[in-house]
Amino acid sequence: MGPDMTGRVALVTGGTKGIGRAIAERLLAAGASVAVCARTGADVRAAEAELGGRALGIVCDVADAGACERMVEDTVARFGRLDILVNNAGLGIFKPLREMSVDEWQLQIDVNLGGVFYCSRAALPHLSASGDGFIVNIASLASRHPFHGGTGYNASKYGLLGLTEAMLLDVRYDDVRVSIVMPGSVDTYFNGREQVPERTWRLHVDDCAAAVMQLLSYPKEAHVSRVELRPSQPPRKA
Numbered sequence: 001m002g003p004d005m006t007g008r009v010a011l012v013t014g015g016t017k018g019i020g021r022a023i024a025e026r027l028l029a030a031g032a033s034v035a036v037c038a039r040t041g042a043d044v045r046a047a048e049a050e051l052g053g054r055a056l057g058i059v060c061d062v063a064d065a066g067a068c069e070r071m072v073e074d075t076v077a078r079f080g081r082l083d084i085l086v087n088n089a090g091l092g093i094f095k096p097l098r099e100m101s102v103d104e105w106q107l108q109i110d111v112n113l114g115g116v117f118y119c120s121r122a123a124l125p126h127l128s129a130s131g132d133g134f135i136v137n138i139a140s141l142a143s144r145h146p147f148h149g150g151t152g153y154n155a156s157k158y159g160l161l162g163l164t165e166a167m168l169l170d171v172r173y174d175d176v177r178v179s180i181v182m183p184g185s186v187d188t189y190f191n192g193r194e195q196v197p198e199r200t201w202r203l204h205v206d207d208c209a210a211a212v213m214q215l216l217s218y219p220k221e222a223h224v225s226r227v228e229l230r231p232s233q234p235p236r237k238a
C-alpha cells in the first residue's frame with residue numbers, strides 16, 4: 001500500500017514524459033491533484049488530457065526564474081495549495097570539455113541546477129504553509145560518479161546534490177523535507193532516446209516513481225534524504 005495523497009497537491013517539472021510522467025501518474029493514482037510542466041504547449045496539452053481532471057498542464061521553461069514563479073502561482077491558483085514539488089526537468093549534452101560550447105555548458109547549468117533553485121524558491125512559502133511540505137529532486141548517479149563526456153552534466157548533477165543537502169538544512173524547521181533520488185541508467189525519453197515498453201536491464205521509469213512514493217510514505221518525523229537506485233544486473237564490462 002502506498003501513501004494516501006488525497007487532498008494533497010503536487011507539482012512535477014518535466015512531468016509530461018518519462019520519469020516525471022510516471023511520478024505524476026503515481027501521485028494521481030494515490031489521490032493527489034498534480035500540475036505538470038514542459039517547454040512545449042503540445043506536450044502539455046496532451047499530458048493534461050491523458051492524465052485527467054485532477055491534472056493541470058503548464059508551459060514552463062525552468063531555466064526562466066520568472067516562468068517558474070508563474071508556474072507555482074498558477075498551480076496554487078488552480079488547486080488552492082502546494083504540498084509537494086518534484087524537480088525532475090533536466091537535460092544532458094555529452095561532450096568533452098574541448099568540444100563543449102559556452103552556450104551548451106550554460107544550458108545544462110541553467111536547467112539542471114538553476115531550475116531546481118528557481119522552482120524550490122518559488123514553492124517554499126506554500127510548502128511550508130502546508131505544514132508537511134516535501135521537495136524531491138531527481139538527479140542521477142552522475143551526481144557522484146564522473147564519466148568521460150560528462151563535463152557539463154556531471155557538474156550540474158554534483159551541484160544538485162550539494163544544493164539538495166544544503167537546502168535540507170535550510171528548511172527542515174520550516175516543515176519542509178528535501179530529498180534526492182539518484183537513478184542510474186533508466187529506459188526513458190531522456191535526450192531524445194526512445195523509451196521501449198518491455199523490461200530491459202535498465203531501470204524502468206516506474207522504479208523511479210516508486211522510489212519517490214516511498215519517500216513520501218514516511219511520517220513527518222522521519223526523513224530519508226538520499227536514494228541511490230541502480231540496475232541490479234547491468235551488462236558485464238568486457
